[in-house]
Amino acid sequence: MMERLILAAQRSVFPRSKSGIPGYDELVGGGFHKGTVNTITGSSGTGKTVFASQFIQYGINAGEKGMIITPSESSEYLKREMMSSFGWDFSAMEREGKLSIVDVTDPVLRLQKSIDVDPVEFLINFRKLVERKLTEVKPARLFIDDLTAFFMAVEAPFKVRSLTDDLFGVIRASGVTALITIGTAFGTNQFLEYGADSATMLSRERIGNNLIRSIFIMKMRGSKIANSIRVLDISDEGIAVSSLSPYP
Numbered sequence: 160m161m162e163r164l165i166l167a168a169q170r171s172v173f174p175r176s177k178s179g180i181p182g183y184d185e186l187v188g189g190g191f192h193k194g195t196v197n198t199i200t201g202s203s204g205t206g207k208t209v210f211a212s213q214f215i216q217y218g219i220n221a222g223e224k225g226m227i228i229t230p231s232e233s234s235e236y237l238k239r240e241m242m243s244s245f246g247w248d249f250s251a252m253e254r255e256g257k258l259s260i261v262d263v264t265d266p267v268l269r270l271q272k273s274i275d276v277d278p279v280e281f282l283i284n285f286r287k288l289v290e291r292k293l294t295e296v297k298p299a300r301l302f303i304d305d306l307t308a309f310f311m312a313v314e315a316p317f318k319v320r321s322l323t324d325d326l327f328g329v330i331r332a333s334g335v336t337a338l339i340t341i342g343t344a345f346g347t348n349q350f351l352e353y354g355a356d357s358a359t360m361l362s363r364e365r366i367g368n369n370l371i372r373s374i375f376i377m378k379m380r381g382s383k384i385a386n387s388i389r390v391l392d393i394s395d396e397g398i399a400v401s402s403l404s405p406y407p
């Protein structure tokens with residue numbers, strides 16, 4: 160009884176946003192905390208973009224406005240990929256005003272990535288852009304696809320840390336629930352994970368001659384998490400967490 164009361168109290172303190180990934184919310188006590196920044200880390204091809212796109216797609220189907228910011232590849236590419244893999248029509252959602260896509264490669268935003276631009280200055284401008292867009296659009300869900308490339312150019316680790324805190328602070332202040340994907344190739348992922356409210360890791364396990372997709376939760380502040388590695392499935396329906404572990 161007491162336990163149930165405490166649980167109910169926790170729920171009202173930290174309302175949750177359902178991930179839309181079958182099997183995931185059970186691992187983290189019901190979904191992402193609303194108004195938090197959550198990282199999805201993994202090497203190339205582990206399913207980061209699919210995971211976060213499904214989070215956005217699910218939200219839109221539930222009437223929650225979405226925003227996608229694509230720093231690393233053009234938004235056209237992302238739209239085509241999600242359409243051809245799963246039939247998620249981000250272009251139509253955009254036309255209907257349910258989704259706002261911010262393409263950082265868009266010249267109108269004058270946020271050109273160039274080796275001539277000081278990376279710190281660039282990240283400060285990027286943060287301002289994110290702040291402005293969140294104020295304008297007021298989405299319930301945000302997905303930033305792969306921040307790694309931006310931070311990799313910043314040499315001093317303490318700067319990476321403070322720039323991360325600034326960016327994440329702006330996102331939290333807006334009340335949006337955010338998923339940020341990060342690659343593992345350059346080692347900057349740890350700074351981003353430290354600064355985030357939760358961190359989920361996607362990977363591949365080598366079992367005999369087979370590669371099996373896997374997922375585990377590294378942390379979620381203010382929540383109990385399942386301490387086990389699970390199999391992650393990608394199919395025409397999207398991404399789903401299995402109840403099975405990759406290891407017997």
Ligand SMILES: Nc1ncnc2c1ncn2[C@@H]1O[C@H](COP(=O)(O)OP(=O)(O)OP(=O)(O)O)[C@@H](O)[C@H]1O
Nearest residue numbers: 201202203204205206207208209210244393394395
């Ligand atoms: N319909 C589908 N059924 C099964 N697997 C699929 C399907 N569509 C895409 N995939 C797989 O999903 C993976 C794509 O994952 P995703 O693009 O999310 O990776 P990522 O972690 O974002 O990689 P990167 O770091 O390169 O951006 C690919 O390996 C692809 O083969």
Ligand SMILES: [Mg+2]
Nearest residue numbers: 207208209305
């Ligand atoms: Mg990707």
